[in-house]
Amino acid sequence: MPPELPQSPDLEVTPVYLKKNILHAVRQLFGEEGARSRLDVVKFNRAERRFAVRCSSNGYTRLRAALTLATTYEGRTCVYTVHRASPNLLSLTADSRTYVHGARDA
Numbered sequence: 001m002p003p004e005l006p007q008s009p010d011l012e013v014t015p016v017y018l019k020k021n022i023l024h025a026v027r028q029l030f031g032e033e034g035a036r037s038r039l040d041v042v043k044f045n046r047a048e049r050r051f052a053v054r055c056s057s058n059g060y061t062r063l064r065a066a067l068t069l070a071t072t073y074e075g076r077t078c079v080y081t082v083h084r085a086s087p088n089l090l091s092l093t094a095d096s097r098t099y100v101h102g103a104r105d106a
Helices: 015-034 057-069
Strands: 039-045 050-055
Touching: 015 039, 015 050, 015 057, 050 057
Parallel strands: none
Antiparallel strands: 039 050
16 A cells, blocks of 8 residues: 655655554544554555554554555655455455466475
8 A cells, every 4th residue: 555645756665664654544533542552563654655454353444544644744745545355464465367277386
């Protein structure tokens, strides 16, 4: 899910900036109690501004809602697009759209 920053396309986004932004969005919507859920940025592609986040199953709904409703951070417009979601990280490594059933490695 890449954060889109239409007003600041040249802003350098780091994993720390990203995590602060996500926690801010959750805290803004659900308060301090909602922001207590554990959240980790487990993968980050700086060039594409895409990342993978790990959270507890209890915090997933709050996280998804906060990212959907997030509009600004530190005075800049910010929009998140969720590309994939999964209950476990392993399933994110495979893509069912490109998997060839019955193919064997030679």
